[in-house]
Every structure is written in C-alpha cells, then in structure tokens.
Amino acid sequence: MEKNCEKVPPEGGWGYLITLAVFIAHFTTAVPLASFGIIHGQFLASLGDETAATSISTSLFVAVTCCSGLFGGILFNKYSYRTVGLLGAVCHLAGSILLFFANTLFQFIICVSVIQGLAGGFLLPSAFSSLNDYFHKKLSLQTAIAQLLITVATVVNPLAMEYCVQSYGYKTTKIVLIGCSCLNFFAMWSLHPVEWHTAAKKEKVTSDHKNITSHAEKGALLGGEKEIDQAKLDKERQIEESTSTYMSYFDLLKSAKYLNIAIGISLTFHGDNLFVGMLASVLRSINYSSVDIAKLTMVHFGCDLVSRTIYAILSAFYSFNNRYLVYGSTLLTAIFRILFIINDDYAWRMGILVILGILRTFIQTPYSLVIAEAYRDNFSRAFTLFSVLSGLTSLLLGPLMNLLKGLTNNDNIAVQVLTGGMLISVLMWTVEFVYIKLSKNNNAIQIKS
Structure with missing residues (x-):
C-alpha cells in the first residue's frame, strides 16, 4: 500500500x-x-x-x-x-x-x-x-x-x-x-x-485519497479538462504558498485579532516588569527598612521561582490554553495589585506579594506561546512585530509613569497606571472572547434553521 x-x-x-x-x-x-x-x-x-x-x-x-x-x-x-x-x-x-x-x-x-x-x-x-x-x-x-x-x-x-x-x-x-x-x-x-533534524512520519493513504488519485490519472490519460483543472490548482497553491512566505510584515497590523493579542500582551508584560522594577521604590516610600524590602522582594521572586518549577513539571504532562492562562493571570494580578496599595501593613503586603509572585509565572512564561499558538506558521513575523509594539508600549508607559509620579509625588499613582494598562488588556480580550462566542452561537442557529 x-x-x-x-x-x-x-x-x-x-x-x-x-x-x-x-x-x-x-x-x-x-x-x-x-x-x-x-x-x-x-x-x-x-x-x-x-x-x-x-x-x-x-x-x-x-x-x-x-x-x-x-x-x-x-x-x-x-x-x-x-x-x-x-x-x-x-x-x-x-x-x-x-x-x-x-x-x-x-x-x-x-x-x-x-x-x-x-x-x-x-x-x-x-x-x-x-x-x-x-x-x-x-x-x-x-x-x-x-x-x-x-x-x-x-x-x-x-x-x-x-x-x-x-x-x-x-x-x-x-x-x-x-x-x-x-x-x-x-x-x-x-x-x-x-x-x-526533521523526522519523516509515514501515513497510510486513505481510500478517498486513492480514489482522487485514480480519477486524476484517468483525467490525465484522457487529456481533458481535469488536467487543466489540476494545473490551475497547482498554480493557485504555489501563489498561496508564495504569498504566505513573502507576506508583508505590516499585513499583520491589519488584523484586529493580532493587534488585540500583541497590544494586550505588551500592556500585561510591561505592566508586570515595570512593577517589579519599582517595587523597592514603592516600599521605601512608606518607610520600610532595607532589611524589610530585601525580605519582601526575596519572597516575591522566590514564589515566582517555585511556581515556574511547578509549571515546568505540569507542562510535561498537561497542555494549557496559554492565552486563557495569561488572561486569567492578568485579571487576578490587577485585582491583587489594587489590594496591594490599599494597606501598608507588612504582613498584608507580604501575603499579596506571595500571590503576585505566583501569578507572575503565568504572565512571563507563556507570553511567547500565545503568539506561537495563534501564528505558528508565521511566528517569526508575528513575534518581531510584537517586539516593536512592545517597545512602543514601554516607551509610552515609562514617561507616563514618571510624569504622574512627578506631578503627584506618589509612587502608588505609577502602580495604578500599570494596573490600569493590565485592566485595559483584560477588557480588550474579553470583548474579543464575547464576540467570538456570539458569532459561534449565531452560526449554530443559522445551521439549525
């Protein structure tokens, strides 16, 4: 066979x-x-x-x-x-x-x-x-x-x-x-x-495929329209492959889905990284000692490290929808970030930083996988364009944080700016998820009718 x-x-x-x-x-x-x-x-x-x-x-x-x-x-x-x-x-x-x-x-x-x-x-x-x-x-x-x-x-x-x-x-x-x-x-x-290093995986030819091949061979023997149709199909396939290979980078920017993913990840990714970068400054502004700040940051990164280890082990046995993982982690991070700034108690902030350290894993680790799942065949273009949007997001958030901090002389304002960016990301993705769900329901109703 x-x-x-x-x-x-x-x-x-x-x-x-x-x-x-x-x-x-x-x-x-x-x-x-x-x-x-x-x-x-x-x-x-x-x-x-x-x-x-x-x-x-x-x-x-x-x-x-x-x-x-x-x-x-x-x-x-x-x-x-x-x-x-x-x-x-x-x-x-x-x-x-x-x-x-x-x-x-x-x-x-x-x-x-x-x-x-x-x-x-x-x-x-x-x-x-x-x-x-x-x-x-x-x-x-x-x-x-x-x-x-x-x-x-x-x-x-x-x-x-x-x-x-x-x-x-x-x-x-x-x-x-x-x-x-x-x-x-x-x-x-x-x-x-x-x-x-690619292996060749052999697959049996299905009966339908053999029938199609048989009919194609008969058409070729007759020298009729089927041979012409096959040539057209081959040409269309070559054009499609060429278009996919040499597609302009900026074509992706015309996709609402891609922009939603890229901007959402950028807001979340930098919202998390910039918060970590200013964590010591925020704690110092409420008169925490250097020893207390060191303990809190150590606990935060320690929980991040432990959760990444657990995530790596679980990934060996289970597969995750990484976009939903980032989505849920972003929402929870925004909520606990708000809780973080409403109370200056040491034990309170220690507990919140433990949770934020755990959630950080599910933002920092799968962000590239979200792009890979959506654009596996065009990953290099999708990822490099995301890098550009990510850089622009960083340039936007940084000066905005410094401006508001300078006007208010309050580090918590900068934290709220980052949290607001994460909530915008959650809102954008929620709208997309709801739209997709409603579209599927409408299609199902039309099929039944």
Whole structure:
C-alpha cells in the first residue's frame, strides 16, 4: 500500500540545544539588567547623575532591542535564523569590547543601549523562532524550562556580579562580560535549520485519497479538462504558498485579532516588569527598612521561582490554553495589585506579594506561546512585530509613569497606571472572547434553521 511522508518536528534531540540557546540569549541580554546598577553604578555615578543615567540607558536598551527585532525579522526572509543570530552575536561582542574602553556617558550609551540593544533584537527572535520550529507538542514545556533557567540566572546574577565588582574591580568585571558575550556564538551556531533534524512520519493513504488519485490519472490519460483543472490548482497553491512566505510584515497590523493579542500582551508584560522594577521604590516610600524590602522582594521572586518549577513539571504532562492562562493571570494580578496599595501593613503586603509572585509565572512564561499558538506558521513575523509594539508600549508607559509620579509625588499613582494598562488588556480580550462566542452561537442557529 502506498504511503505519504509528512515532516514532523524533532520534539527533542538537537532541539534541547535550542532551548539552551534561548536561555543563553536571555542570559546575555535581559538578565544583566537585574544587576545593571551593581555593575555600572559607580562608573555612572562618577559621570554625574547615576539614577538618570541608569534610567536612560536601560529604557533605551529595551526600546532598541524591541524595535530592531523588526529589522532582524525582515532578514529572516533572506537568511536563516542561525545567520541572523550570529550577526547578533558579533554585535553583542563588539558592544562588550567597546564598553571596556568607554569613558563618557555617550560612549557608554552607544555601546550598551544601541549596539547591544541591536544585538538583542537579532538574538532573541532568532532563538524563539528556532524553538518554535523544533517543538510543537513540547513547546510549552521547553519554554517553561528556558524561563525557569532565566529566573534562576536573574536571582544569581546580582550576587555574582557584586562579588566580581567588589573582589576584582569594574574593569575585570567588564572582561567577564566579554566572556559572557562569547557564549552567544555557541548558542546561535546551534540554531541549525530544522530540516537537518526533521523526522519523516509515514501515513497510510486513505481510500478517498486513492480514489482522487485514480480519477486524476484517468483525467490525465484522457487529456481533458481535469488536467487543466489540476494545473490551475497547482498554480493557485504555489501563489498561496508564495504569498504566505513573502507576506508583508505590516499585513499583520491589519488584523484586529493580532493587534488585540500583541497590544494586550505588551500592556500585561510591561505592566508586570515595570512593577517589579519599582517595587523597592514603592516600599521605601512608606518607610520600610532595607532589611524589610530585601525580605519582601526575596519572597516575591522566590514564589515566582517555585511556581515556574511547578509549571515546568505540569507542562510535561498537561497542555494549557496559554492565552486563557495569561488572561486569567492578568485579571487576578490587577485585582491583587489594587489590594496591594490599599494597606501598608507588612504582613498584608507580604501575603499579596506571595500571590503576585505566583501569578507572575503565568504572565512571563507563556507570553511567547500565545503568539506561537495563534501564528505558528508565521511566528517569526508575528513575534518581531510584537517586539516593536512592545517597545512602543514601554516607551509610552515609562514617561507616563514618571510624569504622574512627578506631578503627584506618589509612587502608588505609577502602580495604578500599570494596573490600569493590565485592566485595559483584560477588557480588550474579553470583548474579543464575547464576540467570538456570539458569532459561534449565531452560526449554530443559522445551521439549525
């Protein structure tokens, strides 16, 4: 009996190196932000205002990383993920080497925010897109594992960098950073085209398929209209595939569904990250001691780490609807964020931060999976466009928070801005879910009638 061969992703093997590559890409780009002040604080303070320099450098780094993802995504049309990723590795290493010789704030911003930000826009989409190709059934599990490693690195990195700076000095620490940049070459080299490791899955030809084939052969023998129809079908299929492959990036922006997903995730993602970044400032504004602040933040990140571990284990046995997971977590986070600011009691805030730490897992881990589930065949374009929208969202939320905080001199106002953004995300997705539900009900009624 004749059989067809269908290409299936490896779901393992070399794909595990791709998971490691996702971790390394984050380890060299996003993780160092957790220890940015520890590494560069004294140097920036010697140049003037440490706080302003840190804020400008980090916000510009995030913006350049997100926006340059679009350029990296366009390169995917012509070059492989590995080629684009290696270009990012070269840029990141160049930024690290030039940083060693930087003596002014302008030079520092060019090296860290611009050059390494550009590198991040190449490294992260390349790694995520390759992971999406290597895993379908196990994508949630591998993403959870990568995020778990990233969280562990985020917790350990400040301690390690503090030790390096105190024991060996700033210049030696920059040499360590150059060594970390070299890891990107291994990570991006491992992004082999999935075809190199794809298995062939054989499937039996169904009776309907054999009948169609038989009729097509008869039509070909007759030399009649069926042969012409088949040629038209082949041509239409080629046009459709070509359109899908070379579709303009901006065509996705015409999709209300895509915009709803991308903007919703951006508001939620940055609403969570910015809250974590200003948590110490909020606690300090209500006269919490440094020891209390350290305990509260440690509990928050500890719960996040534990819940990510549990999520990774569960992902090995169960599949989740990641969009509903993010949706529910965003709603609960907004509710508990409101509860967080209405009471200054230490035990109260400790309990709320435990819950927020747990919920953080279900926002930070599955956000890329939401895009993968909706746009698996067009993931690289969808993800890089999301990166641009995410960068614009960050640029919008940051100044808005600073403006309101400056006008009111109240850190809670900034928290409420972030919470409001998350509630807008929940509202947008609720409208979409209700619309889809009503459309299905109307279609069911029409079919019955």
